[in-house]
Amino acid sequence: MERIDELTKLLNKANYEYYVLDNPTITDQEYDSLIRELIILEEKYPEYKRKDSPTQRVGGEVIDSFKKVVHTTRMLSLSNVFNEEEIIKFDERIKKEGLIPKYVCEFKIDGLAVSLKYKNGMLETASTRGDGTVGEDITHNVKTIKSIPLKLDKNIDIEVRGEIFMSKKTLKILNEERSKNNEPLFQNCRNAAAGSVRQLDPKIAAKRKLDSFIYHLPNPKDYGIKTQYESLLFLKSLGFKVNENFKLVSNINEVITFIEDASNKREELLYDIDGVVIKVDNLDMQDALGFTAKTPKWATAYKFPAEKVITKLQDIIFTVGRTGQITPNAVLNPVLVAGSTVKRATLHNKEYIIEKDLMIGDDVVVYKAGDVIPAVLGPLKERRTGKEIPFKMIDVCPMCGQKLSKKEGNIDYFCLNKECPKKNIESLIHFASKNAMNIEGLGEKIIEDFYNFNIIKEIPDIYKLKDKKDELMLLEGFKEKKVNNILNSIEKSKENSLERVIFALGIEGIGEKNAKILVKNFKNLENIKNAKFEDLVKIRDIGDILANNIVNYFEKEENIKELEKLKELGVMFEYKGKAIVENENFVNKKFVITGSFENLTREEIKEKIESFGGFTSDSVSKKTDIVIAGENAGSKLQKASELGIIIWDKDKLNDMLK
Numbered sequence: 001m002e003r004i005d006e007l008t009k010l011l012n013k014a015n016y017e018y019y020v021l022d023n024p025t026i027t028d029q030e031y032d033s034l035i036r037e038l039i040i041l042e043e044k045y046p047e048y049k050r051k052d053s054p055t056q057r058v059g060g061e062v063i064d065s066f067k068k069v070v071h072t073t074r075m076l077s078l079s080n081v082f083n084e085e086e087i088i089k090f091d092e093r094i095k096k097e098g099l100i101p102k103y104v105c106e107f108k109i110d111g112l113a114v115s116l117k118y119k120n121g122m123l124e125t126a127s128t129r130g131d132g133t134v135g136e137d138i139t140h141n142v143k144t145i146k147s148i149p150l151k152l153d154k155n156i157d158i159e160v161r162g163e164i165f166m167s168k169k170t171l172k173i174l175n176e177e178r179s180k181n182n183e184p185l186f187q188n189c190r191n192a193a194a195g196s197v198r199q200l201d202p203k204i205a206a207k208r209k210l211d212s213f214i215y216h217l218p219n220p221k222d223y224g225i226k227t228q229y230e231s232l233l234f235l236k237s238l239g240f241k242v243n244e245n246f247k248l249v250s251n252i253n254e255v256i257t258f259i260e261d262a263s264n265k266r267e268e269l270l271y272d273i274d275g276v277v278i279k280v281d282n283l284d285m286q287d288a289l290g291f292t293a294k295t296p297k298w299a300t301a302y303k304f305p306a307e308k309v310i311t312k313l314q315d316i317i318f319t320v321g322r323t324g325q326i327t328p329n330a331v332l333n334p335v336l337v338a339g340s341t342v343k344r345a346t347l348h349n350k351e352y353i354i355e356k357d358l359m360i361g362d363d364v365v366v367y368k369a370g371d372v373i374p375a376v377l378g379p380l381k382e383r384r385t386g387k388e389i390p391f392k393m394i395d396v397c398p399m400c401g402q403k404l405s406k407k408e409g410n411i412d413y414f415c416l417n418k419e420c421p422k423k424n425i426e427s428l429i430h431f432a433s434k435n436a437m438n439i440e441g442l443g444e445k446i447i448e449d450f451y452n453f454n455i456i457k458e459i460p461d462i463y464k465l466k467d468k469k470d471e472l473m474l475l476e477g478f479k480e481k482k483v484n485n486i487l488n489s490i491e492k493s494k495e496n497s498l499e500r501v502i503f504a505l506g507i508e509g510i511g512e513k514n515a516k517i518l519v520k521n522f523k524n525l526e527n528i529k530n531a532k533f534e535d536l537v538k539i540r541d542i543g544d545i546l547a548n549n550i551v552n553y554f555e556k557e558e559n560i561k562e563l564e565k566l567k568e569l570g571v572m573f574e575y576k577g578k579a580i581v582e583n584e585n586f587v588n589k590k591f592v593i594t595g596s597f598e599n600l601t602r603e604e605i606k607e608k609i610e611s612f613g614g615f616t617s618d619s620v621s622k623k624t625d626i627v628i629a630g631e632n633a634g635s636k637l638q639k640a641s642e643l644g645i646i647i648w649d650k651d652k653l654n655d656m657l658k
Helices: 002-020 028-044 054-058 084-095 168-180 189-197 202-207 228-237 252-268 283-289 350-356 421-432 444-452 465-472 480-493 498-504 512-522 525-530 533-537 544-555 557-568 602-611 635-643 650-657
Strands: 068-070 079-081 103-109 112-119 122-128 134-136 158-165 211-216 246-249 273-280 299-303 309-320 325-337 340-346 363-369 373-379 590-594 615-617 626-629 646-648
Touching: 002 028, 002 054, 028 054, 079 084, 084 252, 084 273, 084 299, 103 228, 103 252, 103 299, 112 189, 158 189, 168 189, 189 202, 211 228, 228 246, 246 252, 252 273, 252 635, 273 283, 309 421, 325 363, 340 363, 340 373, 350 373, 421 444, 421 498, 465 480, 498 512, 498 525, 512 525, 525 544, 533 544, 544 557, 590 602, 590 635, 602 615, 626 635, 635 646, 646 650
Parallel strands: 079 299, 590 615, 590 626, 626 646
Antiparallel strands: 068 134, 103 246, 103 273, 112 122, 112 158, 122 134, 158 211, 273 299, 309 325, 309 363, 325 340, 363 373
């Protein structure tokens, strides 16, 4: 019994030094000799085998099925941010609560979430996240993971949470073996880890050499802990493997710097990460911020740009936009990209498809542009079999059958039929959309139904719906409250500022930003309507094409009549923002704002720049005129210096604003 105890302690210490500290003190040969001795003794004297014996790591009994485990507290997921602007907004939301937080930044391990419960220092259960409330018992497999302690350094009752993962090296070795055995290969480390912990036979999990990082205590205050940083140090002191790449930072600019560093290190790591987790450090602040139904308000996860995946291009279909523009779209074999299933992706236009040399039946590389919009990077030509079908552009509208038109100097095809139903429906949907007139309740499906029922055929009909209230209430699912909400939202939209109206009209090429620029420069609709081409092209970001589109829109009699109808129905054509007061230090100059400022938020600085006729951008380039740098300015300031761009500090900014 004494020798079994001695060997158990010695081997557990060796496991900890090798798998957690990455600092082995005995050789592999010594370890193998000691474990063989322990196995022989335990077989001869099974009554002396300890619960924390390292022999459990090789796998025990095969189970019939996974038992359900109810979590003591919910295992919540995190909200996601995808760029610097969203990171800053996360910080600003917290500061609006009157808090000045420090943050802990941690690598976001691309693995499988796990909850571990210890009783008197001994591992009792391990479970998956499941739906957050109920998970599956995977204790039999978790015991095979050598970086997870079977016994803690303190005899305490505790629950901890973390991530189970597979290293890149292990995946490579595993796939080489599977290839030799003609078995399907694992696509990535995460899938391999998830599949391994859900094996009924723990011997299989043991062979796959899984690993772990622990990062969360659900009830830290019970152990006298006051911050997330202290939590990580406490977990480490108990014998858990904690990822060393965490850092306590003082402000959001240091968070951004940490993310940049993490991105640069990503490829060199021995394991996969898919982002950085940002947590408010102070636990009292965490409690004050609380939770949404699904996520904590005091934490978020920055996700790295999406990975590229391969799938089959099944077909190319065509859609009609609100301007009549015909857009080819890829129909794809459903594939998971950056956390969501992608079935369709825009192919933009005929020239794009020809340039990419896409054929129906190709294996194609798909990614998410800006982490959001599915896009096709190109075909894998080496995989072609000869059965692929060449692309052929259509020559008639897929909705109304009218011959398509191609404008001179334009690569896009258009349906010019004013009565084309799809074109009209898309125009109505755009007008009512959130970023345009923001008419709540008039979503895509409802507008399509109203169009098909002849209730709405053109934009002014939206403002006549109040006269059709009784007719609306006869429709299925339209009770009085729902109808009243739609009508009230329509009435409210009449008072929108003019830039929303300009964007909602759907003038070709005029987005939210350009609509705002037009309105700030011309003050009212009448001035925009009467503006000449020469006047328009003088405005920054309004080039020849947009200027032509604006002039052409207001030259068409049907558009003028539509505007007159809207005015008669009560739609206001007034700009409610501040008019531009041209200041030579700002007018027609492009600014980038970086760092933090004592008395002004970035949004307030942006508004002041625009009020003086300037423009703002999120990224530094050769077209940037001035970079405004506050405290803890990061890589943008460095890039501006390298490009020789003018830099204003906070004092210079204040002088200019005065």
